[in-house]
Amino acid sequence: MGNKFYLTTAIDFSNGEPHVGHALEKVGADCIARYRRLRGDEVHYLMGMDEHAQSVIQAAARAGVSPRAWVDRMATTFADYWRRLECSNDDWIRTTEPRHVRSVTALLERIRERRPDDVFLAEYSGLYCTGCEEFKQDSQIADGHCIEHPTLDLVPTTERNHFFRLSAYRDPVLERIRAGTLRVEPAIRRNEVVRLLEDGLQDISISRLRQPWGIPFPGDPEQTVYVWFDALINYLSATGFPEEGHRRLWPADLHIVGKGITRFHCIIWPAMLLAAGVELPRMIWAHGYVQWEGAKLSKTAGTAVSLDTAINRHGPDALRYFLLREIGFENDGNFTWDRFDARYTSELADGYGNLASRILAMIGRYVGGRVPTSNERSPLDEEAELRIKGYRGFMDEQRLHEGAQETWNLIARANQYVEETAPWNLAKTKDTARLDAVLSSLARTLARITLLIQPFIPGKAQVVWHSLGLETTAAAARWPDLEKPQTGGKSVTRLTPLFPKPGTNIVSS
Numbered sequence: 001m002g003n004k005f006y007l008t009t010a011i012d013f014s015n016g017e018p019h020v021g022h023a024l025e026k027v028g029a030d031c032i033a034r035y036r037r038l039r040g041d042e043v044h045y046l047m048g049m050d051e052h053a054q055s056v057i058q059a060a061a062r063a064g065v066s067p068r069a070w071v072d073r074m075a076t077t078f079a080d081y082w083r084r085l086e087c088s089n090d091d092w093i094r095t096t097e098p099r100h101v102r103s104v105t106a107l108l109e110r111i112r113e114r115r116p117d118d119v120f121l122a123e124y125s126g127l128y129c130t131g132c133e134e135f136k137q138d139s140q141i142a143d144g145h146c147i148e149h150p151t152l153d154l155v156p157t158t159e160r161n162h163f164f165r166l167s168a169y170r171d172p173v174l175e176r177i178r179a180g181t182l183r184v185e186p187a188i189r190r191n192e193v194v195r196l197l198e199d200g201l202q203d204i205s206i207s208r209l210r211q212p213w214g215i216p217f218p219g220d221p222e223q224t225v226y227v228w229f230d231a232l233i234n235y236l237s238a239t240g241f242p243e244e245g246h247r248r249l250w251p252a253d254l255h256i257v258g259k260g261i262t263r264f265h266c267i268i269w270p271a272m273l274l275a276a277g278v279e280l281p282r283m284i285w286a287h288g289y290v291q292w293e294g295a296k297l298s299k300t301a302g303t304a305v306s307l308d309t310a311i312n313r314h315g316p317d318a319l320r321y322f323l324l325r326e327i328g329f330e331n332d333g334n335f336t337w338d339r340f341d342a343r344y345t346s347e348l349a350d351g352y353g354n355l356a357s358r359i360l361a362m363i364g365r366y367v368g369g370r371v372p373t374s375n376e377r378s379p380l381d382e383e384a385e386l387r388i389k390g391y392r393g394f395m396d397e398q399r400l401h402e403g404a405q406e407t408w409n410l411i412a413r414a415n416q417y418v419e420e421t422a423p424w425n426l427a428k429t430k431d432t433a434r435l436d437a438v439l440s441s442l443a444r445t446l447a448r449i450t451l452l453i454q455p456f457i458p459g460k461a462q463v464v465w466h467s468l469g470l471e472t473t474a475a476a477a478r479w480p481d482l483e484k485p486q487t488g489g490k491s492v493t494r495l496t497p498l499f500p501k502p503g504t505n506i507v508s509s
């Protein structure tokens with residue numbers, strides 16, 4: 001049994017189609033989940049939908065359907081996109097599910113039981129952003145608008161709400177972040193969160209008055225649980241909380257979120273858990289945003305690039321790869337079609353695709369399609385071992401784009417090795433021992449590259465894995481398969497072009 005690794009993504013509001021920005025987060029988390037499985041971890045990967053937002057009522061009304069019918073439709077739309085993008089999530093949670101409602105109620109009851117003074121009634125007035133579904137503080141407002149939603153108007157709102165005494169948790173949360181028992185990564189986000197905590201915390205409203213769409217506030221049927229307080233608990237609901245068995249998965253090992261919601265995940269969520277006496281998640285990773293020509297990509301900013309168009313351009317694997325390589329999982333990055341096409345051609349078609357078809361074709365042509373069983377260690381094997389080590393170091397730290405770089409360094413070295421050893425000459429001069437050693441090393445290397453690449457481009461990796469004559473699937477392979485690929489003696493098959501270039505005939509000859 002490997003280590004338990006419970007991984008989550010932010011759950012998305014059910015108020016519109018997903019865009020390329022949502023996709024970055026999901027494929028990044030999926031890349032981590034697949035890498036962790038390769039490493040041998042017992043991965044549990046959760047995705048889902050945040051369905052109690054006020055904006056759902058408005059969107060449903062505009063579409064002329066009930067909120068329930070609307071969220072059902074949205075959940076299907078999102079799930080379909082994530083399936084197309086090959087997300088390998090183990091669970092899919094929706095905040096309208098009974099298991100979640102039970103968990104939210106239980107957590108609130110537990111907080112009131114343990115810390116009766118930490119939930120109290122008070123009057124609240126403020127400016128509410130319907131994009132964020134929260135009251136905004138001065139520091140979150142620029143030019144009279146929410147920083148995250150400059151095109152939406154803030155709504156002045158006053159009501160009597162239940163409050164959570166967030167201010168009491170400043171020091172405990174700050175201590176844990178500083179001590180690293182609650183890791184907030186990357187460092188730039190940790191520093192932002194620490195600054196917020198040092199400035200002090202205000203108590204927060206955690207209920208809404210007479211809002212029919214939401215989870216009833218325990219003991220006060222006039223109120224529903226504030227959508228963010230409700231949504232954060234999804235990570236715990238999916239473990240079966242409050243059942244004792246939830247400890248099989250909890251605490252979460254890694255929450256993946258966007259940089260715009262670190263206050264919720266790194267401050268409010270840990271405070272809620274501390275109040276309830278539940279263990280804190282181990283790490284929160286906050287990624288940057290996808291920008292389109294320098295502008296934040298979100299529906300409300302009106303610059304959406306259709307996710308459908310982006311997937312159809314070069315297929316789902318290419319989009320996954322481009323997002324993780326060009327945009328990365330740390331800072332903001334720019335999405336342009338030019339860069340997408342350039343990376344597709346140079347790194348996927350001419351890089352990995354070309355190497356794979358070359359190696360498989362040479363094995364077909366020079367040794368009758370069966371990988372020689374020679375185990376002689378070549379300079380290429382040495383390079384592979386070095387790159388695998390580097391890859392693991394980066395991937396363990398969620399540095400996906402550097403993990404991909406290590407893989408492409410190995411691809412470049414393998415292409416160079418083909419040139420150096422010139423198997424076509426060895427075949428001509430009938431240098432069988434040398435030819436066997438070279439081709440078996442190339443087959444091993446191709447299998448290794450394919451496993452290193454699988455978290456990024458699972459679909460194409462599986463095609464190559466299968467062409468190498470290897471059993472099971474690349475997704476089911478584990479670390480020993482990477483260290484000692486069992487390619488010797490396998491019968492290979494030819495590849496049709498993995499990454500056809502636009503305008504070329506993709507029918508195989």
Ligand SMILES: [Zn+2]
Nearest residue numbers: 129132146149
């Ligand atoms: Zn907002």
